[in-house]
Amino acid sequence: MEKREELYSGKAKSVFKTDDPDRFILTFRNDTSAFDGVKVEQLDRKGMVNNKFNAFIMEKLQQAGVPTHFEGLLNDNEALVKRLDMFPIECVVRNIAAGSIVKRLGVTEGQELTPPTFETFLKDDALHDPMINESHIRSFGWATDAQMARMRELTYQVNDILKALFLDAGMLLVDYKLEFGVFSDGEIYLGDEFSPDGCRIWDKETREKLDKDRFRQDLGNVVESYELVGRRLGMNFDD
Template sequence: MNKTGVLYAGKAKTVHTTEDPELLVLEFRNDTSAFDGEKIEQLERKGQVNNEFNAFIMQALQQAGINTHFVKALSPTESLVRNMKMIPVECVVRNRAAGSLVRRLGVAEGEILDPPVFEFFLKDDARHDPMINESHIATFGWATAAEVTRMKELTLAVNAVLKKLFADGGLLLVDYKLEFGRFNGEILLGDEFSPDGCRLWDAQTLEKMDKDRFRQDLGHVIESYEEVGRRIGVQFS
């Protein structure tokens, strides 16, 4: 599939158009950012690791009956995806307390959340992705009530699949964010699922093995991403 132009360049990925208006090329770059772009570095192999990790996860979700925008991997750093109209809402599930939840509510990091906490955030870096609720979504027309219900269903279905997948690799899926879009009248999972957009801890030591290693200057960021991948069966090129 040939790229015909750049549709959008984000903080870590570039979206390219193709000859087919229904298909895009998602390019994963080595750029790594945190704190809404305040901290930026280039990490060698990151684009490849995240692309191959994401391809593995998306295929696992599709095998479990969860429809996504992913079509196939094209190269170590590029994947073919469906051209969706993205909904500007992030769906977040928290299985354990970490990050902003700890800061907001004063709960202990690592506290088990049963049932898991579900939250919506507006995808808006300039405003630091503020938390929103279903009333905001309805009033401002970001999604219909039926679409919100579907996004929640899919997000919790992803939780059931991935908690087990990571648990089998000796890992805790602490929290994660998902984005969705519209394609031919259907809501599909979009964007990516990689250690950039979730928290993963070693189940025994509680060692952080995700993007918090970059945020907190813990080092060995990509090596940890690769270790997570190997534990769940990703075969990196």
């Protein structure tokens, strides 16, 4: 697999073309951003930790029957993935109220959400990723009803798999964001990444925040915490 030119550089990852038109290389950088890029820092080892964290989770999901774009780790900071045509939609599931829903609806942080909520946001930095509903998605043609139904189904399937995985290791999966796209075979696959940058994870007993809220709220030990979560789940960051 030959790495070619950079196609896109996001806030924490870059996407490179390869000599295979159906494959991209994802590079996980140390850049860490919050509040729509207002707060940005370089955190040592974060790219490596998130690359390996994502690989572990994507493999677990794949084994459990969720189609993902992940094909394999290339090195500490890079992974080979399928080239997807991404939907401009962020799918968020919440098991416990935290973050934007607390501000938006005035509910208490920590309130259990039964059943879990499913929300969609438009992926648009300039507009600060506004919340959208299925009617917007239909009217503006961002996805068909069938595609949206599939994304919702897969997002909930991921919840069943990962909630149990985290709980077995003494942690609560509070919420997370997923992004999907269509591969050349016409099927919908889970794209982007699953790492502590895009989810909330609390210790089950102490409710200590173990995810990117440590960065957003200046709690310190950000990457150390990501690594600790990974090790509790059985990940190995040493090779």
